Amino acid sequence: MMGGTHQDDAVQGLTGQSARGRSNGSYAYPTALMTDMYEYTMLDAALKDGTAQRRCVFEVFTRHLPTGRRYGVAAGQGRILDAIESFHLGDDDLRFLSDRGIVSPETISWLEDFHFSGSIKGYREGEMFFPNSPILQVEGTFGECTLLETLVLSILNYDSAVASAASRMSSAANGRPCMDMGGRRTNEWAAVAASRAAVVGGFQGTANLLAAKLYGLKAIGTAAHCFTLLHDSERDAFASQVDALGLDTTLLTDTYDIEQAVKTAVEVAGPDLGGVRIDSGDLASLAQRVRMQLDALGATKTKITVTNDLDEYALASLQNAPVDSYGVGTMLVTGSGAPTCAMVYKLSEREGSDGVMVPVAKKSPDKATVPGRKLAFRSYEYGLAECEHVISGSEEQLSAFAPQEGWKDLLVDYMVNGEGDAALQGHDAIAAAHEHHAKALAELPITAQSLMRGDPVIPTDILVL
Amino acid sequence: MMGGTHQDDAVQGLTGQSARGRSNGSYAYPTALMTDMYEYTMLDAALKDGTAQRRCVFEVFTRHLPTGRRYGVAAGQGRILDAIESFHLGDDDLRFLSDRGIVSPETISWLEDFHFSGSIKGYREGEMFFPNSPILQVEGTFGECTLLETLVLSILNYDSAVASAASRMSSAANGRPCMDMGGRRTNEWAAVAASRAAVVGGFQGTANLLAAKLYGLKAIGTAAHCFTLLHDSERDAFASQVDALGLDTTLLTDTYDIEQAVKTAVEVAGPDLGGVRIDSGDLASLAQRVRMQLDALGATKTKITVTNDLDEYALASLQNAPVDSYGVGTMLVTGSGAPTCAMVYKLSEREGSDGVMVPVAKKSPDKATVPGRKLAFRSYEYGLAECEHVISGSEEQLSAFAPQEGWKDLLVDYMVNGEGDAALQGHDAIAAAHEHHAKALAELPITAQSLMRGDPVIPTDILVL
Numbered sequence: 025m026m027g028g029t030h031q032d033d034a035v036q037g038l039t040g041q042s043a044r045g046r047s048n049g050s051y052a053y054p055t056a057l058m059t060d061m062y063e064y065t066m067l068d069a070a071l072k073d074g075t076a077q078r079r080c081v082f083e084v085f086t087r088h089l090p091t092g093r094r095y096g097v098a099a100g101q102g103r104i105l106d107a108i109e110s111f112h113l114g115d116d117d118l119r120f121l122s123d124r125g126i127v128s129p130e131t132i133s134w135l136e137d138f139h140f141s142g143s144i145k146g147y148r149e150g151e152m153f154f155p156n157s158p159i160l161q162v163e164g165t166f167g168e169c170t171l172l173e174t175l176v177l178s179i180l181n182y183d184s185a186v187a188s189a190a191s192r193m194s195s196a197a198n199g200r201p202c203m204d205m206g207g208r209r210t211n212e213w214a215a216v217a218a219s220r221a222a223v224v225g226g227f228q229g230t231a232n233l234l235a236a237k238l239y240g241l242k243a244i245g246t247a248a249h250c251f252t253l254l255h256d257s258e259r260d261a262f263a264s265q266v267d268a269l270g271l272d273t274t275l276l277t278d279t280y281d282i283e284q285a286v287k288t289a290v291e292v293a294g295p296d297l298g299g300v301r302i303d304s305g306d307l308a309s310l311a312q313r314v315r316m317q318l319d320a321l322g323a324t325k326t327k328i329t330v331t332n333d334l335d336e337y338a339l340a341s342l343q344n345a346p347v348d349s350y351g352v353g354t355m356l357v358t359g360s361g362a363p364t365c366a367m368v369y370k371l372s373e374r375e376g377s378d379g380v381m382v383p384v385a386k387k388s389p390d391k392a393t394v395p396g397r398k399l400a401f402r403s404y405e406y407g408l409a410e411c412e413h414v415i416s417g418s419e420e421q422l423s424a425f426a427p428q429e430g431w432k433d434l435l436v437d438y439m440v441n442g443e444g445d446a447a448l449q450g451h452d453a454i455a456a457a458h459e460h461h462a463k464a465l466a467e468l469p470i471t472a473q474s475l476m477r478g479d480p481v482i483p484t485d486i487l488v489l
Numbered sequence: 490m491m492g493g494t495h496q497d498d499a500v501q502g503l504t505g506q507s508a509r510g511r512s513n514g515s516y517a518y519p520t521a522l523m524t525d526m527y528e529y530t531m532l533d534a535a536l537k538d539g540t541a542q543r544r545c546v547f548e549v550f551t552r553h554l555p556t557g558r559r560y561g562v563a564a565g566q567g568r569i570l571d572a573i574e575s576f577h578l579g580d581d582d583l584r585f586l587s588d589r590g591i592v593s594p595e596t597i598s599w600l601e602d603f604h605f606s607g608s609i610k611g612y613r614e615g616e617m618f619f620p621n622s623p624i625l626q627v628e629g630t631f632g633e634c635t636l637l638e639t640l641v642l643s644i645l646n647y648d649s650a651v652a653s654a655a656s657r658m659s660s661a662a663n664g665r666p667c668m669d670m671g672g673r674r675t676n677e678w679a680a681v682a683a684s685r686a687a688v689v690g691g692f693q694g695t696a697n698l699l700a701a702k703l704y705g706l707k708a709i710g711t712a713a714h715c716f717t718l719l720h721d722s723e724r725d726a727f728a729s730q731v732d733a734l735g736l737d738t739t740l741l742t743d744t745y746d747i748e749q750a751v752k753t754a755v756e757v758a759g760p761d762l763g764g765v766r767i768d769s770g771d772l773a774s775l776a777q778r779v780r781m782q783l784d785a786l787g788a789t790k791t792k793i794t795v796t797n798d799l800d801e802y803a804l805a806s807l808q809n810a811p812v813d814s815y816g817v818g819t820m821l822v823t824g825s826g827a828p829t830c831a832m833v834y835k836l837s838e839r840e841g842s843d844g845v846m847v848p849v850a851k852k853s854p855d856k857a858t859v860p861g862r863k864l865a866f867r868s869y870e871y872g873l874a875e876c877e878h879v880i881s882g883s884e885e886q887l888s889a890f891a892p893q894e895g896w897k898d899l900l901v902d903y904m905v906n907g908e909g910d911a912a913l914q915g916h917d918a919i920a921a922a923h924e925h926h927a928k929a930l931a932e933l934p935i936t937a938q939s940l941m942r943g944d945p946v947i948p949t950d951i952l953v954l
Binding site: 054057058065068069173174182207214232237243247253304359366385388389 | 714
């Protein structure tokens, strides 16, 4: 669609030649200090008083969706597995903790060989979530689980915000491919995560090269206005682009006068020109005029791509315009009005001094939590999701719990005793998440796709055993 | 204030023992693929047609501030210098570009030894900006300048969004220290950049350890609810924290019942307890009650810290409450409603085929640009800023331009012919930006500090020579 010879085949859109393996060389970075200081000071105190070894279950959930949203899309779990692999402290990091007096020498020793040896289960990537869905549960000692809090939340909160926006956008685009072009409007690393999350939420590719490389995503691109301005004429610029990138490229037509640019484009490239892009003005009306002009010039197969601060509402309003694909930037990477999710990481069960696990909860006003570890199922009627069921109880109670017929189990194991499931990491996991998301969205009542503000599309029922 | 013995001295708040030098070991990462694909395909075409060597001036500016904002705060320039130092392509990156067919073999050769050898000037970090302020100007060959577009914008757009929010918040806090606790609500690397930008915009410290380490920022922290829940009783938890972290620590009081917790806290720590934190409920009213209770218990010097989805409006409404410091999270790292700036990177001047520099501009509807390189000054009346003056012209015209008496030159040299100014990078630059920001804010008309929506606090006058 965009980028011509410089893109992968659309059908295999998500497969790239350099899908990320277990190691990504210079792009792997230690994550252990991507953490709030209090995780380390709490560890320090808990090691001193002996509670750091208590077994704990932490739960990631959100109390509410962004105002008016019907569902959220969970994303980032695969990146959490990557991040935990890199969660170790180098000499330099240990020296920092020591020099600043953040933890005691005993804790420094404990941290020297730290690796997370606990277990993680949670919602699939691309799965829908609702208020109180137990999106992730992390089980291990207090010491190892508390160190992960900030990092786990950073990843899930941002990635899920982008995936949730992407889902609404790709749904509003109604089958037309949406491409991520938002990297320039968010932090440079957030951009890479956003590309990945966008694909989880239904996008087909990204302009971001590092994301394309690390995650094996389809890379796309057209040209910028500077390329036209650089040349002595628009004709020179178009001729150069076609010469270097081939006929299948997409020419940018709104630097000076669109009608003239489209005429020049077809004169230069002929009727087999791959595509044109419009980046300003009334996109629906311009697309209509450009389509008629292209058709009149015989360029009936030349595609039209539009860009310019698109969001799900703009995409919905363009559905009758003759547009072939969308490039989405700012509103994608900023979550379309909801740049973060309100996910929190709360202790729900911990070992007592007698070795018995105890459900725990805080009682803070408006921020009380539901004690106990959780199961999660979704029930269906006529093949459509009807209710989210969250079951809370002890490990014994939960293992004896029999879900009703037809309830789908929403939890998968990401990590068992420190061993991550490689199938839930890397490129293949993203492709699987993209597919799972499409399937799960199709199973939600159609109201989910409404852009009107309203309640979550299905209720969450919490059963405390 | 927060974190007791585990923090640096407040006066030297911004100085840390491990301020980032020119190399940050495993945290330095190559940035050359943090780029949209079209930068590389345009380079490819321009190398082929000979225009890649044309001298160019690109300008970063925004057409508008976020709705109702009175000013923006520029941040991230020091990080751009870091990022350019790491802008090189490893074998693996080159193989990716080659395998995907993104650029030709000739371009791969050109990229092998790539380093940016151009010049960059722009607004100081911490400086206020307005619509059309030439925040950064990048000069060099088209090839080298176009490759930086995405990365430069990612950094400036996000960092400035956070610094702008931080500025409004620290202004609304009216002298009470604001601390960044937002890492968990944004991408894990964005969190690090946000901590830095928050300090540029007036914050005093951060919970984020990696930011504290890389940039030599003051690290702060209290404790989480899980620490109380982990223990058999709140009393056990408080005793453990005081034992490990010292009397000067801050105890979290809202896990169960605040009044009881405050009582327990003073019983455990005595009247010299450093601080208590309240994280839920009606913060003003709770702070008032807790202050009275602490005073009655003799803990008159114990500080009160509040947190819980604070933004500038909440901070303004808390000004009469007996609060000593604020922890700000979500709304800081998401730019308090404006998670990105609308900065763009546009070609404003380029060499023609005859070697003469030509001002250029695009004419896209609503997105037209002002041609030519720029100077920028701010004029004052009674010591208060009155107008932003942007002067556009050729290099000769600009070098002959004489600003009026009292106009402050807003541009500094960040990089000259590929050599960055080390004084504008790293910890010291952040401390300088923090101070410059405070001074520049004090020189804006007081309307700048209004939280009411309105126009930019001073107009921008554009003079085309």
